[in-house]
Amino acid sequence: MTTDHDVIYTARLIRTANPSRPTAEAVAVRDGKVLAVGTLAECTEWGITNIDTRFADKVLTAGFVEAHAHTMAGMYHAIPYVGWFARRMPDGSRVDGVRSTAELIERLSRIASGTPEGESIVVAGFDPIYMDTERLNRDHLDAASTVHPIFVFHANAHLATVNSALLSKHSINEDSTAPGVGRFDDGRLNGELREPAAMALARDEFRFIGHTVGSTETFFHFSAAMRDAGITTVADLGNLFHANEQSRQRLHEMTVPHEFPIRFVSASRLGGATTDVDTALEQVLASRSHAHDKLHFPVVKLVLDGSIQGFTAMVSWPGYFTGEDHGLFLVPPDSVVDLLRPFHRAHIGIHCHCNGDLTSQVFIDAVEQLLSEHAWLDHRHTITHAQLMTPAQMRKARNLGMVANFFVNHMWFWGDQHRHLTVGPDRAQHLNPCATADRIGLGYSIHTDAPVTPPGHLHTMWAATQRRTPSGDVLGTSERISIDRAFHAATIDAAYQLHMDHLVGSLEVGKFADMTVLEKDPYEVDPDDVADIAVWGTVLSGRPQPANGS
Amino acid sequence: MNPDIVTHVIGGYLGAGKTSFVRSVLTTTTIPVAVIVNDFGSINIDRALLSRHGDNLVEMTNGCLCCAVGDSLAEAIFTIMDHPQRPSTLLIETSGVADPAAVNAFTHLPGLVDGGTVVLVDAANALATHRDRRVTRTFERQLRAADLVAITKTDIVEANQARAVVDLVASIVEDTPILKAHPEVLGRIVAPVAVTTPIVASHDEFIATHATDFVFDDEQALRAHLEALPASTVRVKGIVALSDGSVREVHRVGALVSVTMSELAPTGMIVIEAPSTTSGHPSRAGPGID
Numbered sequence: 001m002t003t004d005h006d007v008i009y010t011a012r013l014i015r016t017a018n019p020s021r022p023t024a025e026a027v028a029v030r031d032g033k034v035l036a037v038g039t040l041a042e043c044t045e046w047g048i049t050n051i052d053t054r055f056a057d058k059v060l061t062a063g064f065v066e067a068h069a070h071t072m073a074g075m076y077h078a079i080p081y082v083g084w085f086a087r088r089m090p091d092g093s094r095v096d097g098v099r100s101t102a103e104l105i106e107r108l109s110r111i112a113s114g115t116p117e118g119e120s121i122v123v124a125g126f127d128p129i130y131m132d133t134e135r136l137n138r139d140h141l142d143a144a145s146t147v148h149p150i151f152v153f154h155a156n157a158h159l160a161t162v163n164s165a166l167l168s169k170h171s172i173n174e175d176s177t178a179p180g181v182g183r184f185d186d187g188r189l190n191g192e193l194r195e196p197a198a199m200a201l202a203r204d205e206f207r208f209i210g211h212t213v214g215s216t217e218t219f220f221h222f223s224a225a226m227r228d229a230g231i232t233t234v235a236d237l238g239n240l241f242h243a244n245e246q247s248r249q250r251l252h253e254m255t256v257p258h259e260f261p262i263r264f265v266s267a268s269r270l271g272g273a274t275t276d277v278d279t280a281l282e283q284v285l286a287s288r289s290h291a292h293d294k295l296h297f298p299v300v301k302l303v304l305d306g307s308i309q310g311f312t313a314m315v316s317w318p319g320y321f322t323g324e325d326h327g328l329f330l331v332p333p334d335s336v337v338d339l340l341r342p343f344h345r346a347h348i349g350i351h352c353h354c355n356g357d358l359t360s361q362v363f364i365d366a367v368e369q370l371l372s373e374h375a376w377l378d379h380r381h382t383i384t385h386a387q388l389m390t391p392a393q394m395r396k397a398r399n400l401g402m403v404a405n406f407f408v409n410h411m412w413f414w415g416d417q418h419r420h421l422t423v424g425p426d427r428a429q430h431l432n433p434c435a436t437a438d439r440i441g442l443g444y445s446i447h448t449d450a451p452v453t454p455p456g457h458l459h460t461m462w463a464a465t466q467r468r469t470p471s472g473d474v475l476g477t478s479e480r481i482s483i484d485r486a487f488h489a490a491t492i493d494a495a496y497q498l499h500m501d502h503l504v505g506s507l508e509v510g511k512f513a514d515m516t517v518l519e520k521d522p523y524e525v526d527p528d529d530v531a532d533i534a535v536w537g538t539v540l541s542g543r544p545q546p547a548n549g550s
Numbered sequence: 551m552n553p554d555i556v557t558h559v560i561g562g563y564l565g566a567g568k569t570s571f572v573r574s575v576l577t578t579t580t581i582p583v584a585v586i587v588n589d590f591g592s593i594n595i596d597r598a599l600l601s602r603h604g605d606n607l608v609e610m611t612n613g614c615l616c617c618a619v620g621d622s623l624a625e626a627i628f629t630i631m632d633h634p635q636r637p638s639t640l641l642i643e644t645s646g647v648a649d650p651a652a653v654n655a656f657t658h659l660p661g662l663v664d665g666g667t668v669v670l671v672d673a674a675n676a677l678a679t680h681r682d683r684r685v686t687r688t689f690e691r692q693l694r695a696a697d698l699v700a701i702t703k704t705d706i707v708e709a710n711q712a713r714a715v716v717d718l719v720a721s722i723v724e725d726t727p728i729l730k731a732h733p734e735v736l737g738r739i740v741a742p743v744a745v746t747t748p749i750v751a752s753h754d755e756f757i758a759t760h761a762t763d764f765v766f767d768d769e770q771a772l773r774a775h776l777e778a779l780p781a782s783t784v785r786v787k788g789i790v791a792l793s794d795g796s797v798r799e800v801h802r803v804g805a806l807v808s809v810t811m812s813e814l815a816p817t818g819m820i821v822i823e824a825p826s827t828t829s830g831h832p833s834r835a836g837p838g839i840d
Binding site for chain 1: 625627658659684
């Protein structure tokens with residue numbers, strides 16, 4: 001018996017991410033769920049006559065699942081993006097990369113010409129790590145405008161460069177004793193504000209960034225950016241929505257409407273500022289009472305170290321290849337078990353940011369301890385980023401039932417820097433070791449950490465299969481995986497580590513009818529062209545969600 | 551023009567007693583202070599002492615403000631500075647592995663003045679923490695940020711261990727005053743209480759002298775006086791008058807002196823010393839350190 005909402009979508013090809021039925025030509029949908037997958041004839045045996053052929057010339061896949069991104073990725077609607085690599089904006093438009101100081105000045109001048117005098121200009125994502133040119137300073141920015149305070153927030157989030165108008169607006173002058181206020185050799189201020197304490201001197205502009213990151217508009221632009229990149233389920237890995245009833249309610253209200261185009265996983269952030277774990281657990285459990293089809297609370301997030309390219313990951317001997325080791329733990333390693341215990345006991349999954357291998361070891365050992373105390377066998381605790389995991393660590397993690405989420409996009413975005421600056425020619429080849437994980441039997445997914453790298457799984461799949469750097473190097477040919485393996489890492493394996501593999505991640509009867517709609521088949525294009533496949537949009541709970549500009 | 555808020559960073563590794571210390575300040579102070587903490591739960595203020603509970607900010611019946619860091623320390627600081635009940639003192643409790651110097655950098659914001667960083671050290675665990683190579687650098691960096699180091703829990707460890715901890719700290723920070731104190735006593739020492747409140751019990755090994763008769767010619771003379779106090783001075787606080795009738799709030803933590811405008815009535819100055827040693831290390835102030 002059919003209902004009004006029954007529909008069969010046909011496509012040139014459907015990739016299900018279900019190895020027992022990897023491809024199909026039609027999918028039947030009822031009440032937002034997969035009713036059947038197979039040939040058109042098999043699907044029509046359910047008596048459905050509503051056959052939707054809009055995707056007849058497209059490729060449908062199981063909806064991509066992103067297990068590590070941030071709502072901050074939606075901030076570019078209010079804060080212009082000035083990074084190195086071209087990016088797609090939430091409204092569908094494309095922004096070229098900024099490849100030099102001159103290009104930045106030109107971009108800022110254009111913004112200034114449309115901004116009332118005296119009003120601040122705040123831009124973000126500037127990344128000089130790729131540039132050979134003179135370090136950005138206030139004189140460069142003065143060339144863009146002397147009548148608008150300009151605040152350029154760097155991609156690393158630890159540095160801002162400002163112009164003279166901003167310095168004088170906030171009375172920051174040569175007498176300043178504040179640490180982090182940069183100077184030229186002659187003592188004159190150079191416009192650099194290093195670390196939050198110095199950036200906070202530019203009070204209005206710095207607060208503007210914080211408020212924008214946390215705003216409702218940014219939240220919606222984030223969801224649009226994810227949909228446009230073909231993502232159907234995404235984990236915002238590390239937020240404070242759980243902290244009070246008002247924000248819990250707000251999150252519920254933002255995600256309920258039909259128009260909200262993604263399935264949102266909210267992972268509460270622990271550690272650092274949170275030392276009262278029992279209250280945090282109560283708050284996470286209170287969050288769960290607000291869950292619905294598009295809002296889930298399966299895991300929590302802990303950040304344990306910094307980044308490799310920032311030299312703040314905890315890396316074992318022989319340490320960093322060049323530069324100074326500023327590795328740090330963000331939480332005392334001995335306190336990790338106590339911090340995580342209540343969540344493990346409550347059967348809430350834990351995703352832990354570990355970039356360095358010393359950091360992964362702390363988390364692995366903590367999980368071993370937690371398991372010996374309380375045998376939650378299906379925990380799936382996840383080492384996220386996991387860039388420098390060793391084979392020994394991968395074997396132990398596998399034994400403990402853990403999984404990894406590899407930051408494969410680093411092979412492209414920072415591959416040359418890792419090879420030449422951070423970890424050197426040998427270790428660089430073993431970063432994000434997907435193939436070794438396969439050989440050892442450690443499960444894993446792959447992620448973008450958007451906005452750190454742009455949203456979208458076509459790029460992660462390309463990076464995992466090709467491991468190519470901008471200079472043309474391939475870092476670790478024996479860690480390349482097949483497109484089929486990468487596709488599963490971007491779908492069902494991501495769902496698995498979010499404890500949602502019974503709901504999403506593959507097209508199977510009873511699961512949500514979530515699909516990614518592509519113009520081409522990733523298995524069929526030239527391997528180097530996977531990242532360029534156009535995304536039409538998604539289907540969420542059976543409803544088509546075209547991308548902006550589609 | 552509001553006077554600058556005297557800001558103390560409270561640092562130290564996990565378990566050193568930072569939270570007990572902050573709680574002690576909040577419950578014993580007679581002058582409203584603001585504190586920024588990691589989260590409210592760990593502070594555990596008696597419900598009876600709360601007058602208003604917002605999401606990130608708690609107001610106490612004694613006028614104290616307590617703000618949780620949440621996403622941004624800068625935002626918490628601005629919240630305190632913008633609050634109508636503008637306090638004259640702010641304590642910022644850091645997390646267990648934070649570098650207090652990085653937090654201290656915020657005291658350069660307009661509206662704040664650095665009143666001195668206090669770093670607590672747990673005598674029961676300090677040696678093991680320092681030996682753990684994953685955190686050695688963190689531990690040492692915290693000590694180097696201190697204007698005053700307070701070693702806690704010396705009463706529950708063997709005398710040998712207490713001595714070893716003092717020696718370790720002294721070897722890392724050669725010129726910084728070190729004292730041994732229970733976090734609650736430390737709270738009473740650091741809190742900007744009115745000088746008529748008893749600071750230390752008779753059995754404590756600190757000497758608190760209270761002087762009310764000063765009037766200083768000018769700020770320069772006041773600073774000179776504060777800086778010239780003996781090296782065994784670990785803490786000074788007071789509200790003193792200048793000869794032009796204006797009033798200053800004064801603080802000294804370790805060797806760091808801060809002087810700010812005050813609208814309160816002058817009540818004098820209290821100087822807290824730890825008995826100096828006989829061994830020719832005048833900066834090593836504290837009972838039993840020789």
